[in-house]
Amino acid sequence: MVETPIALNIPPFFPNMVIPEDNQMTAERLSLGRKLYYDPILSNNGRSCSSCHLQEMGFTSNVTSGFTVLPHINLGWNHHFLWQGGESGHLEDVMMFEVNDFFATDINKLNADETYKALFKKAYGVKEISSKNVAYALAQFFRSMISGNSKFDKYRSGEATLNISEMRGMNIFYSEKGDCFHCHGGMLFTDNDFHNTGLDATFAQGNQGRYEVTKNPNDIGLYKTPTLRNSGVRQQYMHDGRFTTLLQVIDFYNDGFHKNSPNIDPLMILPEKENGLQLTAQDKADLVAFLNTLTDTNFLSDTTLSHP
Numbered sequence: 001m002v003e004t005p006i007a008l009n010i011p012p013f014f015p016n017m018v019i020p021e022d023n024q025m026t027a028e029r030l031s032l033g034r035k036l037y038y039d040p041i042l043s044n045n046g047r048s049c050s051s052c053h054l055q056e057m058g059f060t061s062n063v064t065s066g067f068t069v070l071p072h073i074n075l076g077w078n079h080h081f082l083w084q085g086g087e088s089g090h091l092e093d094v095m096m097f098e099v100n101d102f103f104a105t106d107i108n109k110l111n112a113d114e115t116y117k118a119l120f121k122k123a124y125g126v127k128e129i130s131s132k133n134v135a136y137a138l139a140q141f142f143r144s145m146i147s148g149n150s151k152f153d154k155y156r157s158g159e160a161t162l163n164i165s166e167m168r169g170m171n172i173f174y175s176e177k178g179d180c181f182h183c184h185g186g187m188l189f190t191d192n193d194f195h196n197t198g199l200d201a202t203f204a205q206g207n208q209g210r211y212e213v214t215k216n217p218n219d220i221g222l223y224k225t226p227t228l229r230n231s232g233v234r235q236q237y238m239h240d241g242r243f244t245t246l247l248q249v250i251d252f253y254n255d256g257f258h259k260n261s262p263n264i265d266p267l268m269i270l271p272e273k274e275n276g277l278q279l280t281a282q283d284k285a286d287l288v289a290f291l292n293t294l295t296d297t298n299f300l301s302d303t304t305l306s307h308p
């Protein structure tokens with residue numbers, strides 16, 4: 001077994017990434033995970049992970065099947081996965097779900113492939129490939145999908161300046177006026193938690209958000225907070241993809257939410273916010289301008305993340 005330990009390139013100001021002891025990063029595992037991500041061999045219908053998760057869109061897509069594809073950005077810091085949090089734990093855990101349940105990968109196909117047999121032997125020292133090995137290799141690739149080199153990041157490290165509109169948008173985002181940072185805060189632009197922002201007044205059975213996983217009535221209507229990094233290149237927003245522009249999203253936060261939705265997050269209905277955020281057209285444009293500073297063109301075209 002050949003092993004070449006590698007270190008991830010964690011951007012400045014980012015938290016430390018916890019990597020499970022039994023899946024430490026190596027060059028062999030990482031490149032294997034990348035190959036698998038782009039290979040339809042994992043599925044039984046000609047699809048690869050990359051069929052729905054497109055790099056140029058932050059590894060999400062505009063394909064809907066009643067659900068909105070979640071982006072693959074900085075998931076190495078996540079511990080809840082999927083809109084309703086159907087999987088929790090490490091990336092290895094959600095990858096087991098993707099391989100075994102979502103793709104129902106036929107592991108015999110991989111074991112019949114001499115190239116893969118050799119690559120898995122090098123990476124994990126195994127003669128027979130298991131679905132666990134596949135999940136672990138994929139998890140390695142996901143840990144390398146790091147976006148932290150946007151204009152905003154360069155501004156933070158003093159390498160770029162924001163224009164007046166972007167600065168004003170940033171102030172709205174981080175002040176009580178917009179109050180976005182409470183849920184989309186930190187360098188990941190997500191609190192890794194679940195909230196009901198009042199998208200709907202009621203939730204139909206079978207479509208009640210976090211509740212579907214926990215069966216706790218306090219979780220009805222709660223969904224995962226997505227990262228806002230690279231949201232400027234997405235074509236649909238929210239768990240059901242109901243919005244197609246960032247301006248529509250901001251209009252929703254401004255005055256489009258349902259105050260009486262069950263379990264609505266207290267932040268949405270603070271006493272001084274009774275009549276919404278009261279943003280002017282200029283404020284909204286500024287917020288959009290700020291969100292667009294989170295677009296990381298290096299990440300979206302990074303050749304170490306593209307089809308090998």
Ligand code: HEC
Nearest residue numbers: 047048049051052067068069070080081082083084094098
């Ligand atoms: C048919 C389209 C499609 C394909 C192919 C696909 N995904 Fe997804 N992916 C989605 C959708 C839709 C979601 C959001 C589903 C949800 O939360 O209910 C998602 C969500 C995810 C998430 C959760 C992200 C988060 O922020 O919580 C992970 C991880 C993921 N996919 C990994 C994979 C992997 C690995 C593969 C290949 C083995 C894959 N996906 C293939 C459509 C797809």
Ligand code: HEC
Nearest residue numbers: 178179180183195223224225226237238239249253265267
């Ligand atoms: C109470 C927590 C909370 C606050 C406050 C909040 N958000 Fe969100 N945000 C969420 C959650 C949760 C979702 C996903 C909701 C869903 O799909 O049901 C979301 C979704 C989004 C999305 C869509 C992302 C995507 O990829 O689908 C954008 C953009 C967004 N928020 C921007 C903002 C902005 C701008 C503000 C401030 C005006 C803000 N948010 C305030 C929790 C919050």
